[in-house]
Amino acid sequence: xxxxxxxxxxxxxxxxxxxxxxxxxxxxxxxxxxxxxxxxxxxxxxxxxxxxxxxxxxxxxxxxxxxxxxxxxxxxxxxxxxxxxxxxxxxxxxxxxxxxxxxxxxxxxxxxxxxxxxxxxxxxxxxxxxxxxxxxxxxxxxxxxxxxxxxxxxxxxxxxxxxxxxxxxxxxxxxxxxxxxxxxxxxxxxxxxxxxxxxxxxxxxxxxxxxxxxxxxxxxxxxxxxxxxxxxxxxxxxxxxxxxxxxxxxxxxxxxxxxxxxxxxxxxxxxxxxxxxxxxxxxxxxxxxxxxxxxxxxxxxxxxxxxxxxxxxxxxxxxxxxxxxxxxxxxxxxxxxxxxxxxxxxxxxxxxxxxxxxxxxxxxxxxxxxxxxxxxxxxxxxxxxxxxxxxxxxxxxxxxxxxxxxxxxxxxxxxxxxxxxxxxxxxxxxxxxxxxxxxxxxxxxxxxxxxxxxxxxxxxxxxxxxxxxxxxxxxxx
Amino acid sequence: xxxxxxxxxxxxxxxxxxxxxxxxxxxxxxxxxxxxxxxxxxxxxxxxxxxxxxxxxxxxxxxxxxxxxxxxxxxxxxxxxxxxxxxxxxxxxxxxxxxxxxxxxxxxxxxxxxxxxxxxxxxxxxxxxxxxxxxxxxxxxxxxxxxxxxxxxxxxxxxxxxxxxxxxxxxxxxxxxxxxxxxxxxxxxxxxxxxxxxxxxxxxxxxxxxxxxxxxxxxxxxxxxxxxxxxxxxxxxxxxxxxxxxxxxxxxxxxxxxxxxxxxxxxxxxxxxxxxxxxxxxxx
Numbered sequence: 001x002x003x004x005x006x007x008x009x010x011x012x013x014x015x016x017x018x019x020x021x022x023x024x025x026x027x028x029x030x031x032x033x034x035x036x037x038x039x040x041x042x043x044x045x046x047x048x049x050x051x052x053x054x055x056x057x058x059x060x061x062x063x064x065x066x067x068x069x070x071x072x073x074x075x076x077x078x079x080x081x082x083x084x085x086x087x088x089x090x091x092x093x094x095x096x097x098x099x100x101x102x103x104x105x106x107x108x109x110x111x112x113x114x115x116x117x118x119x120x121x122x123x124x125x126x127x128x129x130x131x132x133x134x135x136x137x138x139x140x141x142x143x144x145x146x147x148x149x150x151x152x153x154x155x156x157x158x159x160x161x162x163x164x165x166x167x168x169x170x171x172x173x174x175x176x177x178x179x180x181x182x183x184x185x186x187x188x189x190x191x192x193x194x195x196x197x198x199x200x201x202x203x204x205x206x207x208x209x210x211x212x213x214x215x216x217x218x219x220x221x222x223x224x225x226x227x228x229x230x231x232x233x234x235x236x237x238x239x240x241x242x243x244x245x246x247x248x249x250x251x252x253x254x255x256x257x258x259x260x261x262x263x264x265x266x267x268x269x270x271x272x273x274x275x276x277x278x279x280x281x282x283x284x285x286x287x288x289x290x291x292x293x294x295x296x297x298x299x300x301x302x303x304x305x306x307x308x309x310x311x312x313x314x315x316x317x318x319x320x321x322x323x324x325x326x327x328x329x330x331x332x333x334x335x336x337x338x339x340x341x342x343x344x345x346x347x348x349x350x351x352x353x354x355x356x357x358x359x360x361x362x363x364x365x366x367x368x369x370x371x372x373x374x375x376x377x378x379x380x381x382x383x384x385x386x387x388x389x390x391x392x393x394x395x396x397x398x399x400x401x402x403x404x405x406x407x408x409x410x411x412x413x414x415x416x417x418x419x420x421x422x423x424x425x426x427x428x429x430x431x432x433x434x435x436x437x438x439x440x441x442x443x444x445x446x447x448x449x450x451x452x453x454x455x456x457x458x459x460x461x462x463x464x465x466x467x468x469x470x471x472x473x474x475x476x477x
Numbered sequence: 478x479x480x481x482x483x484x485x486x487x488x489x490x491x492x493x494x495x496x497x498x499x500x501x502x503x504x505x506x507x508x509x510x511x512x513x514x515x516x517x518x519x520x521x522x523x524x525x526x527x528x529x530x531x532x533x534x535x536x537x538x539x540x541x542x543x544x545x546x547x548x549x550x551x552x553x554x555x556x557x558x559x560x561x562x563x564x565x566x567x568x569x570x571x572x573x574x575x576x577x578x579x580x581x582x583x584x585x586x587x588x589x590x591x592x593x594x595x596x597x598x599x600x601x602x603x604x605x606x607x608x609x610x611x612x613x614x615x616x617x618x619x620x621x622x623x624x625x626x627x628x629x630x631x632x633x634x635x636x637x638x639x640x641x642x643x644x645x646x647x648x649x650x651x652x653x654x655x656x657x658x659x660x661x662x663x664x665x666x667x668x669x670x671x672x673x674x675x676x677x678x679x680x681x682x683x684x685x686x687x688x689x690x691x692x693x694x695x696x697x698x699x700x701x702x703x704x705x706x707x708x709x710x711x712x713x714x715x716x717x718x719x720x721x722x723x724x725x726x727x728x729x730x731x732x733x734x735x736x737x738x739x740x741x742x743x744x745x746x747x748x749x750x751x752x753x754x755x756x757x758x759x760x761x
Contacts, residue, residue: 172563172693172695173563173693174514174521174560174561174563210561211561211562211563212563213563213564213566213695216504216564216565216566217500217501217504217564217565218500218504237695237696237697238696238697238699239697239698239699241699241702241709243709247702247709248702248703248704248709248728248731248732250731250732250734250735251735253700254698254699254700256697256698256699257692257698257699257700260692260693260697260698261692265520265521265692266518269518270739270742270743271739271742271743271746272518273518273520274516274518274519274520274545274546274743275520275521275692276520276736276739276740276743278735278736279738351731351734352727352728352731352732352734399695399696399697400696400714401695401696401714
């Protein structure tokens with residue numbers, strides 16, 4: 001059959017002018033026809049580079065071949081062998097830096113839309129036959145506690161329960177899902193999808209305990225008395241601020257707070273829901289940062305009716321760490337971009353409300369240690385820009401609760417838990433860790449990869465009771 | 478879990494709840510708080526744990542009705558359940574042998590000061606307690622603190638009980654009469670600020686408990702940030718108790734007013750709903 005290698009159907013989406021008025025998902029997903037067309041473009045490489053680009057080594061050509069042959073259920077099962085949350089990853093993974101970046105087609109035309117196909121297959125399964133509860137191995141009688149129900153914890157729990165272990169997941173908030181629930185907005189990742197995935201884990205036997213902060217209500221040592229092993233996947237839960245004067249002013253939020261108010265507490269439904277958010281309608285809202293969280297925040301502000309919703313970033317579009325698709329979506333939604341600016345101070349009125357930000361204009365100099373060109377101040381290029389709300393999205397440090405209450409747990413100077421890379425084991429026998437609490441703020445898929453690596457090592461440890469040498473076959477993540 | 482065992486109105490706006498929460502009861506220390514939520518649409522609010530009982534597995538919170546959530550919470554009775562409770566949060570009060578201590582509780586602040594005052598007394602400090610309120614009806618926990626405190630004084634704005642005047646006037650008297658080593662003040666922000674400026678020239682170590690607006694209560698959002706000693710702190714994980722002489726009370730007060738207009742909106746909505754209900758009932 002003739003393969004049109006240039007095709008790559010565009011992802012259908014809500015019109016920009018409509019979607020900025022609602023919180024519904026922007027992307028609508030491929031139709032069966034589009035998915036098949038796109039799947040047929042795949043060259044089925046003998047040595048698929050795309051798989052090497054995937055942090056959890058999804059068998060990409062295999063699931064795409066199943067799509068070509070209309071075997072959507074098989075495709076879903078192939079995906080799920082390596083990825084516990086394909087509907088989530090199909091939506092939020094930075095494919096252009098991972099699998100799609102290595103697709104050989106990208107030299108000649110556009111790479112295969114692996115993310116879009118992954119999403120199609122996972123959605124098809126959920127909507128048509130339901131997500132199947134995986135086969136569970138005979139019970140080992142071993143108990144594992146998973147701390148945190150975000151991507152790392154969920155993937156770790158999912159694998160462990162399949163291996164026959166008894167798994168209990170502890171979540172600090174009143175809802176499960178971690179960053180998938182409080183952080184990533186509904187318009188990018190519908191919460192219903194996260195709920196369905198968690199339901200399947202529950203059906204598979206994973207126990208979930210909400211409102212339970214390990215460290216304060218039960219220490220790590222106490223957990224180890226009633227569990228054979230513990231996995232810590234608590235994420236990076238302590239927002240960085242800019243540390244410039246005036247940051248206490250009313251109207252300034254961390255991205256964590258802003259997004260949690262909207263996503264978890266549904267503040268956009270105020271007053272039907274009780275959690276408020278400062279009025280953004282017809283206001284000028286500035287978001288500081290250039291990553292996915294900054295874009296989630298600025299697009300959320302737009303949906304709350306902001307007149308100007310603007311990204312303030314020290315470098316330029318080329319250096320933005322956000323996913324390309326999100327940048328495009330933001331541009332379509334009339335998000336404004338103010339590049340090469342660094343905030344110096346926030347200015348307020350006599351009642352403590354934000355009125356403006358003083359910024360320093362920057363220019364790009366030589367590349368720094370990250371390989372990106374370092375922004376340098378332009379002398380005397382300082383100005384005041386009127387804003388009424390600001391969201392600081394410059395990353396997260398590590399939450400101190402677990403390390404403070406477990407002083408014997410080894411952490412680095414920033415509070416990130418130190419682990420052995422292959423096995424994710426910490427210095428405390430029986431305790432493993434992974435995700436943002438180890439790496440600092442990273443991606444959903446990397447956290448999931450860490451959760452899986454830990455699950456494999458935990459399984460080995462529980463079977464052999466050997467702590468010093470845990471042999472795992474898989475290469476390091 | 479989270480079942481309300483006992484309730485009691487301490488005055489017309491302040492209600493005490495004893496809630497089944499054995500794990501928190503076992504762990505909590507004076508000065509710590511919980512976050513709670515009472516409905517699916519509800520907000521998360523912080524509440525100081527006033528007391529706990531390991532045998533009955535219960536914790537006590539004392540709630541003053543100030544906004545929508547607290548007034549809805551006050552409608553709950555024994556047998557009802559609180560949807561979500563998480564804790565214990567915050568750093569426990571730093572308690573040591575200070576010597577001669579004065580604990581000042583303004584209004585419902587007495588409920589927050591109570592567990593700490595008791596703990597300070599238990600390790601052998603001399604404890605004087607000053608409770609202040611608008612009038613006699615609003616004084617809470619007088620009998621409870623009288624069981625352990627060495628001296629108890631009451632001040633009321635209208636003089637209906639104890640000394641007529643502000644807690645700071647009584648505190649000044651005490652400071653002038655005795656050598657005071659430590660003051661803990663908990664109550665409305667202006668009161669805490671007044672206590673801080675009163676004790677500063679005397680060089681008396683003074684601690685206040687900040688009542689910031691919180692969302693998660695675990696350090697994740699930074700919404701409760703306050704300025705202490707010129708630095709940003711998170712009240713939920715770095716506090717809630719801080720050196721009173723270092724706290725920027727103006728910023729604290731401003732940040733506590735962020736949602737003032739929203740509270741008004743919420744109350745208007747509530748009134749409208751109630752009116753509609755009444756009208757519907759009349760039609761039937």
